[in-house]
Amino acid sequence: MRDVDEREMLFRRLSAALGRHGSPGGTPSSPAGPTPPPGKESGRISRFAEALTAVGGVVLSGTPEEALPVLGEALRAEGVSALFFPQDDAGAREVAEALIPFGPFTLTTGEEVRGGNPASTAGFRTADAGIAETGTVVESSNRGGTLLPGLLSDVHVALLPSHSVVERMDEAFALYAEDPPRNISLISGPSKTADIEQTLTVGAHGPRKIIVLLV
Amino acid sequence: MQPTAHLFPRNAQKALADKTLQAALGRATGRFLHHRAEAVAAFPGFGEARERASEIKRQTLAQLDHHLGRFIEEASRRGAVVHVARDAAQAREIAARVAKEEGVTLAVKSKSMASEEISFNVALQEAGIEVVESDLGEYIIQLAGEAPSHIIAPAVHKTREEISRLFERKLGEPPTDSIPALVAMARRHLRAKFLGAGMGVSGANFLVADTGSVVLVTNEGNGRMGTVLPRVHLAVAGIEKVIPRMSDLPTFLRLLPRSASGQPLSSYVSVLTGTRREGDAEGPEKMHILLLDCGRSAILEGKYREVLKCIRCGACLNSCPVYQSVGGHAYGWVYSGPIGAVLTPLLVGLPEAAPLPDASTLCGACGEVCPVKIPLPDFLLELRADMRSQGLKTPGEIAGMKGYAGVMKRAGLLEALERVAGLLAQFFTKGKPVEGLPYPFSGWTERRDFPAAAAQPFRKLWKTRRGVQG
Amino acid sequence: MDPRRSIPVSLFFTCLADAFYPRTAFAAVEVLERFGATVRVPLSQTCCGQPAFNSGNRKEARAMARKFLLSFPGDGYIVSPSGSCAAMVKHGYPVLFRDEPRTLALAHAVGERVYELSQFLVEVLGVTDPKSDFSGKVTYHDSCHLRRGLGVVEAPRTLLRAIRGVEFVEMEESDRCCGFGGVFSLKYPQISCRMTEHKVERIVATGASWVTSGDLGCLMNIDGMISRVGYPVKAIHLAEILAGGPAEPAPGTAGKGTP
Structure with missing residues (x-):
């Protein structure tokens, strides 16, 4: 096992470099851990909305009657023609299906999009959490959740339960610290690049727009 | 990557003469600096996060064996296969072996400086595997057959016209002067690659010891695509990237994007x-x-250990007036700017990278912006001293320094020489500025005047006016 | 400041003032005396060794540093019209002598006595009105070692703003290096000039007739390009402005094309 030998040699080099003799050191001392000040409950949602809006995201709230026409209009404006959502995400399904009258929108699936469906899509999914500090939507593969709606779509619509908005990043990571899923994805704005002449352009690889629907 | 750092003086001159590059550099570094300054000003916790991050990194390095051991254990426990390479050749061999054993024919790669160090792409291509860079800037650079010139903006030196011609030639796209159209073309071509690739290759911004996690920070979303869609994920990272806990991540995430591009958090x-x-x-x-x-383990041992704290934000590049003047390619290897001037000599050897530690005015701007408080100016000074002790200084410089120190031993001798210089100045230029001096001062007078020596030095004038004291 | 008490100050006049700009050193003395300092000028001082230290030639730097430490005995203030030379003594010497505990202790003790001129006037003597007269529009270049080495940002500005007849105007990127860098300017003259060019463009854009700074190294460099190109602006050390300045620029520093 070449790799194991090489690993052992690395640790010997590290021990020597650190002036240790014998096996690698005991318990490491812990640097000061983060001490987030308690966030004020009131205003957390508006801080979240403000931060996400500042980086080009859109935050919608209100009753379905109020939000759906606005959302439908926004998707049409982006040229979206097909909607997809995780099959086991009842909330996302409900919103997507309710949007059809505001279309013309057809329904597709993540697998079809992955298979190369060229339609301009909106991907729907219920987020795990929101972070007010940075206007971040947190999605993960926790409990088998799919990331495709926020990955392959042209417009990503994240459904965010208001009670799952936390103040700081620390609290969001703490949700997964025990047993992190394969993929924790923090989304803070549209996919963008400034690689050509330092000109900011959205939709580099992922969605060119992110819309958060507070539920 | 084969270093050409010894050619820095020549390459820097070429860069100074390149008008397109000069314009792009001015725009890019100015923009990054401005955004960084605004982001730091808007975030009152920046200073505190910087202190904490620096301390976490310092303590982690002091026990790197422990934290790295923990990382390997946790990552392995969750199904990852961890490989260790002592040098670039071995790393290439492992990368090619992994790709072949996994039956990969196409790999998509997101940006990774570590992979540049080992010439990752060459290794896979030699094994018959196609590697596509998926970061837009890197993709452009790859199509053009060049090397990146900035840690976070690799194609900073290319104009849209050049890129359009490149896409026309390499991708068969119609010409355009629209940047969004160019981005859309790249997106389309790369999307197909993402969907077809057997392996996604990434770097790592951080390795989290207590969970065995690899953390990627991107704006384009290519890092996500390549680590969700392909059947195999290969992460390439330096051993110094480890941080102890997932709970340490927020501290670093508050610093990295702000320092790199001035964003509160990358997308x-x-x-x-x-x-x-x-x-x-x-x-x-x-x-x-x-x-x-x-x-890296050799660096860990010596006085430069703290350079391993680097989180590759690029802030020191943007703030460096030398980098702003010559750009990244002149530095001749993967890392450029102040971090390159320190890291390159340490990783490829001081003889190869000898011109780099001198390529700084020691203005201190890099040390001031570094989010993990690496004493870059101090390290540049140390490297210059190492040059002397390793016999890398020219005999001319050493002789000059000895002569100068000899004069400074005696104030009387210094005064005598100053008076001779004063007489010469009166004789040759009548006390007017000097427009031409011989080597090694000729570089100065090429575009600048040099002041004439005072007819009488201060120490003489003072004695005349006030008498001898002290 | 207590006007009844005399404050002993040793002038660390620097090589550049000695050999090229004696009037800067005299101006520093004049201003220090104006605010009650008794100025001593130790004539055994030579070079602090910074060029040797900055180029990695530590053996030679140490020899010069030793001589410097012996040239400033006692416990009075040591004041220099140079942020860079002051920073060398304060921060460079402890590096040079890190393996020599006795010299290191002396270096720390001497370093604690060292101040740059504007810093000394404002932070130690508490000067708010420099009682100077000067006429003209002035812009200020932050010397890197004064600003980032000693952390002196406001003192020179405080003084400039308080001078009767001075119209103070900030340039853009006042804290960006002028490209001097000592030995750097000889090793990489083209890069150095590109940086100087950038600096001079910023200076000229202010429309100021004078550019001042706390370091003669920067000023020599900036003035070198101003003089060669013939820009209508003159370089002058802050000490000279505080002392009332030359009505006419002294020979050897005037821009050739200046009106």
Whole structure:
């Protein structure tokens, strides 16, 4: 096992470099851990909305009657023609299906999009959490959740339960610290690049727009 | 990557003469600096986060064996296969072997400085595997057959016209002067690659010891695509990237994007832990992590240990007036700017990189912006002293220094020489500025005047006016 | 400041003032005496060794540093019209002598006595009105070692703003290096000039007739390009402005094309 030998040699080099003799050191001392000040409950949602809006995201709230026409209009404006959502995400399904009258929108699936469906899509999914500090939507593969709606779509619509908005990043990571899923994805704005002449352009690889629907 | 750092003086001159590059550099570094300054000003906790991050990194390095051991253990426990390479050749061999054993024919790669160090792409291409860079800037650079010129903006030196011609030639796209159209073309071509690739290759912004996670920070979202869609994920990272706990991540995430591009947080942060789990909708079946020593354990041992705190934000490049003047290619290897001037000599050897430690005015701007408080100016000074002790200084410089120190031993001798200089100045230029001086001062007078020596030095004038004291 | 008490100050006049700009050193003395300092000028001082230290020639730097430490005995203030030379003594010497505990202790003790001129006037003597007269529009270049080495940002500005007849105007990127860098300017003259060019463009854009700074190294460099190109602006050390300045620029520093 070449790799194991090489690993052992690395640790010997590290021990020597650190002036240790014998096996690698005991318990490491812990640097000061983060001490987030308690966030004020009131205003957390508006801080979240403000931060996400500042980086080009859109935050919608209100009753379905109020939000759906606005959302439908926004998707049409982006040229979206097909909607997809995780099959086991009842909330996302409900919103997507309710949007059809505001279309013309057809329904597709993540697998079809992955298979190369060229339609301009909106991907729907219920987020795990929101972070007010940075206007971040947190999605993960926790409990088998799919990331495709926020990955392959042209417009990503994240459904965010208001009670799952936390103040700081620390609290969001703490949700997964025990047993992190394969993929924790923090989304803070549209996919963008400034690689050509330092000109900011959205939709580099992922969605060119992110819309958060507070539920 | 084969270093050409010894050619810095020549390459810097070429860069100074390149008008397109000069314009792009001015725009880019100015923009980054401005955004960084605004972001730091808007975030009152920046200073505190900087102190904490620096301390976490310092303590982690002091026990790197422990934290790295923990990382390997946790990542392995969650299904990742961890490889260790002592040098670039070995890393290339491992990368090619992994790709071949996994049956990969096409790999998509997101930006990774570590992979540049080992010439990752060459290794896979030699094994018959296609590697596509998926970061837009890197993709452009790859199509053009060049090397990146900035840690976070690799194609900073290319204009849209050049890129359009490149896409026309290499991708068969129609010409355009629209940047969004160019981005859309790249997106289309790369999307097909993402969907067809057998392996996604990433670097790692951080390795989290207590969970075995690989953390990627991107704006384009390519890092996510390549680590969700392909069947295999290979992460290539230096051993110094490890941080102890997932709870340390927020501290670093508050610093990295602000320092790099002035964003509160980049659009995407992916925390990737092990392989896909039972019942997961997607994600790689296999995860390989290739850890690079490549000179790092040697750095850990010596006085430059703290350079391993670097989180590759690029702030020192943007703030450096030398980098602003010559750009990244002149530095002749993977890392440029102040971090390159320190890291390159340490990783490829001081003889090869001898011109780099001198390529700084010691203005201190880099040290001031570094989010993990690496004493870059101090390290540049140390490297210059190492040059002397390793016999890398020219005999001319050493003789000059000895002569100068000899004069300074005696104030009387100094005064006598100053008076001779004063007489010469009166004789040759009548006390007017000097327009031409011989080597080694000729470079100064090429575009600048040099002041004439005072007819009488201050120490003489003072004695005349006030008498001798002290 | 207590006007009844005399404050002993040793002038660390620097090589550049000695050999090229004696009037800067005299101006520093004049201003220090104006605010009650008794100025001593130790004539055994030569070079602090910074060029040797900055180029990695530590053996030679140490020899010069030793001589410097012996040239400033006692416990009075040591004041220099140079942020860079002051920073060398304060921060460079402890590096040079890190393996020599006795000299290191002396270096720390001497370093604690060292101040740059504007810093000394404002932070130690508490000067708010420099009681100077000067006429003209002035812009200020932050010397890197004064600003980032000693952390002196406001003192020179405080003084400039308080001078009767001075119209103070900030340039853009006042804290960006002028490209001097000592030995750097000889090793990489083209890069150095590119940086100087950038600096001079910023200076000229202010429309100021004078550019001042706390370091003669920067000023020599900036003035070198101003003089060669013939820009209508003159370089002058802050000490000279505080002392009332030359009505006419002294020979050897005037821009050739200046009106």
